[in-house]
Amino acid sequence: xxxxxxxxxxxxxxxxxxxxxxxxxxxxxxxxxxxxxxxxxxxxxxxxxxxxxxxxxxxxxxxxxxxxxxxxxxxxxxxxxxxxxxxxxxxxxxxxxxxxxxxxxxxxxxxxxxxxxxxxxxxxxxxxxxxxxxxxxxxxxxxxxxxxxxxxxxxxxxxxxxxxxxxxxxxxxxxxxxxxxxxxxxxxxxxxxxxxxxxxxxxxxxxxxxxxxxxxxxxxxxxxxxxxxxxxxxxxxxxxxxxxxxxxxxxxxxxxxxxxxxxxxxxxxxxxxxxxxx
Amino acid sequence: xxxxxxxxxxxxxxxxxxxxxxxxxxxxxxxxxxxxxxxxxxxxxxxxxxxxxxxxxxxxxxxxxxxxxxxxxxxxxxxxxxxxxxxxxxxxxxxxxxxxxxxxxxxxxxxxxxxxxxxxxxxxxxxxxxxxxxxxxxxx
Amino acid sequence: xxxxxxxxxxxxxxxxxxxxxxxxxxxxxxxxxxxxxxxxxxxxxxxxxxxxxxxxxxxxxxxxxxxxxxxxxxxxxxxxxxxxxxxxxxxxxxxxxxxxxxxxxxxxx
Numbered sequence: 068x069x070x071x072x073x074x075x076x077x078x079x080x081x082x083x084x085x086x087x088x089x090x091x092x093x094x095x096x097x098x099x100x101x102x103x104x105x106x107x108x109x110x111x112x113x114x115x116x117x118x119x120x121x122x123x124x125x126x127x128x129x130x131x132x133x134x135x136x137x138x139x140x141x142x143x144x145x146x147x148x149x150x151x152x153x154x155x156x157x158x159x160x161x162x163x164x165x166x167x168x169x170x171x172x173x174x175x176x177x178x179x180x181x182x183x184x185x186x187x188x189x190x191x192x193x194x195x196x197x198x199x200x201x202x203x204x205x206x207x208x209x210x211x212x213x214x215x216x217x218x219x220x221x222x223x224x225x226x227x228x229x230x231x232x233x234x235x236x237x238x239x240x241x242x243x244x245x246x247x248x249x250x251x252x253x254x255x256x257x258x259x260x261x262x263x264x265x266x267x268x269x270x271x272x273x274x275x276x277x278x279x280x281x282x283x284x285x286x287x288x289x290x291x292x293x294x295x296x297x298x299x300x301x302x303x304x305x306x307x308x309x310x311x312x313x314x315x316x317x318x319x320x321x322x323x324x325x326x327x328x329x330x331x332x333x334x335x336x337x338x339x340x341x342x343x344x345x
Numbered sequence: 346x347x348x349x350x351x352x353x354x355x356x357x358x359x360x361x362x363x364x365x366x367x368x369x370x371x372x373x374x375x376x377x378x379x380x381x382x383x384x385x386x387x388x389x390x391x392x393x394x395x396x397x398x399x400x401x402x403x404x405x406x407x408x409x410x411x412x413x414x415x416x417x418x419x420x421x422x423x424x425x426x427x428x429x430x431x432x433x434x435x436x437x438x439x440x441x442x443x444x445x446x447x448x449x450x451x452x453x454x455x456x457x458x459x460x461x462x463x464x465x466x467x468x469x470x471x472x473x474x475x476x477x478x479x480x481x482x483x484x485x
Numbered sequence: 486x487x488x489x490x491x492x493x494x495x496x497x498x499x500x501x502x503x504x505x506x507x508x509x510x511x512x513x514x515x516x517x518x519x520x521x522x523x524x525x526x527x528x529x530x531x532x533x534x535x536x537x538x539x540x541x542x543x544x545x546x547x548x549x550x551x552x553x554x555x556x557x558x559x560x561x562x563x564x565x566x567x568x569x570x571x572x573x574x575x576x577x578x579x580x581x582x583x584x585x586x587x588x589x590x591x592x593x594x
Contacts, residue, residue, distance in 0.1 A: 126403040137495040140407075143513040143558055146491055275479030291404035294557035345404050407556045424554055428520055432554040435563075438545025442505035442564030446547065449556040451518070 090123035090270055090279075095339075097134055102228050106335030111235070111247075114266050120336055121279040121288075121344055124270070129291065133343040141220060141289035141341035144213075144296045148221030151214055157205025163198070163218070170225060177226035177338050181327045183238040188323045191219050192298070210318035211304075216287040216296035223287065223340030230337055231284050233330045246328025249321055255312025261325075276345065282333040283326065285342025292345060299326050376423055376430040380461055383421050383434075384469045389461060393470040394420070396460040405452045405478040413445035414462035414470060420446070421463075426456025452478045490514050492587040494575055499592040500567045508539065508546075509562045512577050512585060518553035534559055536578040542571035567591060 095102045104120035112118070122130060132138050152163045152170060167173070181190045189197075192215055196207040208215040235243040253260045264273065265281030272278070286299040300317040303325060307314035315321035380389065394414040402408040412420050412435070422432040435446040444462075452458070459473040495509040512534060519531025533553055539546040546565045565573070570593045577585040 126399065126401065128399050128409050129403045132409075137493070137509050137511070140511070140558055140560070143491065143493060143511060146493065147489065147513070291407045294406060411562070427554055429552065429554070431552040433552060434550040436548040436550070438540075438547060440541045440544045440546040440566050442507075442546075442566045445564065446549070447560075447562040448549075449560045451554045451556050 090119045093123065093127075093130060095120070095122055095130070095134065097227075098136060100228060102339055103230070103335075103337040104339070106230075106333075109331060109334045112332050114262075115280070115332075118282060118333055118336055119269075119280055120282055120284055120333075120339060120342075122285065122339065122342060124277040124279040125343075125345060126277075129343055129345065133339070139289070139341065139343055140294070141287075141296060141343060144217045144289070145221050145224060145341060147213075148217035148219075151218050152221060157199065157203035159202065159204045161203050163203075166198075166202070170221060173222045173225040175226060175229060177223040177340060178229045178231050179233060181242075181323055181330065182234060183242065186238065188239075188242045188320070188327060190318075190323055190326060191222060192300075192318060195219065195222075211298045211301040213295070216298050219298065220287045220296055220341040223338060226338040227340060228337050230335060231330060231333050233327060233334060235327070235331045239327065242324045242327050243331060245321075246324035246326070246331075249325045250328055254307065255310035257310045257312075259310050261306070280332075281329065282336060283329045284333045284336040285339035285344065287340065288342045288344045290344055296341060299329075376425045376459070379421075379423055379430050380459075383461055383463070387467075387469055389469040389471045391471055393464070394460055394462045394472045396458065396472040396474050398458050398474050398476050400475075401477045401479060402452060403479075405454070407449045408452050408476060408478075409447065409449050410458060411445065411447035412460045412462075412472075413443065414460070414464070415444055416465050417444040417462040417470075418465055419463045420444070421461045422448075422450070423459040423461070424450065424452055424456060425459060427451070427453045432458075452476055454478050490577075490579070490583070490585055492575060492577065492585055494573075494587055494589055496573055496589040496591060499594040502567070502569060502593050504567050505564050506567055506591075507562065508565050508573070509560070510537070510539070510575055511558055511560045512537075513558050514577075514579070516553065516555060516557045516559060520553070532580050534577045535580055537561060538576045538578075539563070539565070540574045540576075541565055541567070542569070546573075567593075569593065 095104045104122050106118050108115035108118045136142055155162045181188050192210050195218060199205040200207050250261045261281060264278055269278050269280045283299045287296040290297050300322045303322050304314040304317055396412050398408060398410040414420055419434055419436040421434045423430040424432050432450050433448060437444050455477045457473045457475050459471060462470045464470060491513045493511045497506050500506050514534050517529055517532040521529045523529050531553060533551060535551050537549040547563050549561060551559060570591060572588050572590050574588045
């Protein structure tokens with residue numbers, strides 16, 4: 068075969084054979100930089116030894132899409148994020164770039180969110196909308212909409228390769244506990260909890276899908292299924308609908324607590340934003 | 346002839362079989378039509394063309410495929426099981442570095458993906474591969 | 486003009502005269518296939534990029550006819566000859582009549 072479409076020369080990869088029943092041993096390198104996709108599980112996650120990024124559970128072709136920033140379809144949306152970052156909006160006549168001159172300064176933000184500020188749990192979407200409404204005098208963006216995912220992907224990208232490290236103690240403790248309760252709580256007609264699939268059965272096939280641990284280190288993620296960026300809350304909502312439960316509100320207290328708990332379950336993995344998943 | 350129930354039944358099922366046989370290769374003929382339009386009815390031989398697609402597509406929305414046919418003037422890609430088989434036609438110009446191209450396609454279901462190349466000498470070559478398209482797990 | 490359509494192109498900055506280089510192109514476009522239905526059961530009309538052309542210094546490299554089976558955000562990878570320094574021009578044609586263009590220069594190393 069004269070050329071392989073998806074394996075670029077810059078990618079260092081060892082691909083295991085097709086659909087293994089457990090996660091594979093491949094190494095994720097993006098344009099030469101290795102990204103940590105497995106780590107020792109955090110102590111509080113008693114039922115896990117190792118945490119694995121969702122990358123490991125995808126087919127070889129899907130994994131390859133994430134190994135090159137041109138091949139990665141998410142970057143079309145990151146480009147849109149750059150345009151939005153520079154766009155002047157609102158009564159104050161400012162763009163994000165007016166205050167945040169270099170988006171690269173956001174390195175380290177994604178890896179520490181969600182976090183507690185003044186007794187409230189805040190996510191990146193909250194911070195973006197706070198800036199827009201309070202400092203730009205602009206309309207807030209829809210929490211899981213295209214503009215928000217484009218910009219949170221851009222900001223998240225600045226932390227790519229950095230270890231997820233969210234605080235779970237001190238002020239964060241009550242939110243962490245809430246998130247943990249939600250993770251193990253059975254819901255819906257199918258009466259299932261997140262843990263039933265993502266802790267008890269990761270690595271196993273559910274019909275033709277390869278179940279992951281449900282880590283969120285790669286969000287917002289480009290899903291092949293809808294050919295666009297998806298935020299974590301949108302994914303939580305979809306999962307709950309699959310279990311035939313009434314989903315919690317995106318941007319609401321339940322999903323934010325769940326996001327904190329899930330982020331913490333991935334402490335030690337690297338930020339992969341923007342990732343490519345099924 | 347006196348029609349016993351047995352006769353009637355045999356006649357009926359025969360007619361039914363004939364009718365369904367006549368109507369059967371619906372999708373196959375759409376592919377054949379597309380190929381005929383491309384070749385002008387000329388014969389197509391196998392080989393001389395490389396078609397690469399995954400054995401199992403993670404998601405039918407985005408299936409990477411690549412095709413290469415040294416000496417080809419143009420290559421047509423077909424998805425025989427899609428509502429419309431035509432996918433794309435690569436036409437190579439003077440500045441083409443190789444007679445090859447790669448893209449990402451939508452496949453409605455498990456099917457054969459075909460490539461038909463028109464060679465510089467006017468002949469036509471073909472290659473095909475089966476791609477399994479799966480349904481996601483929780484339906485989500 | 487379809488909304489939010491943006492091309493992205495990857496071309497090396499320089500090459501040796503006579504090299505064959507790999508070009509990758511992408512354009513953000515929904516590629517509405519014409520078989521989907523909306524909430525009321527009505528067919529959403531087809532609206533796709535139907536043609537992609539790449540030229541170098543006015544000469545054609547590749548001319549692709551696209552059908553609705555090309556995925557959202559059409560991606561193409563192909564090879565081009567670089568006999569001399571010059572400019573690549575990439576053009577996408579939309580069903581709605583819009584034309585999207587971008588170009589990249591290349592130097593001879």
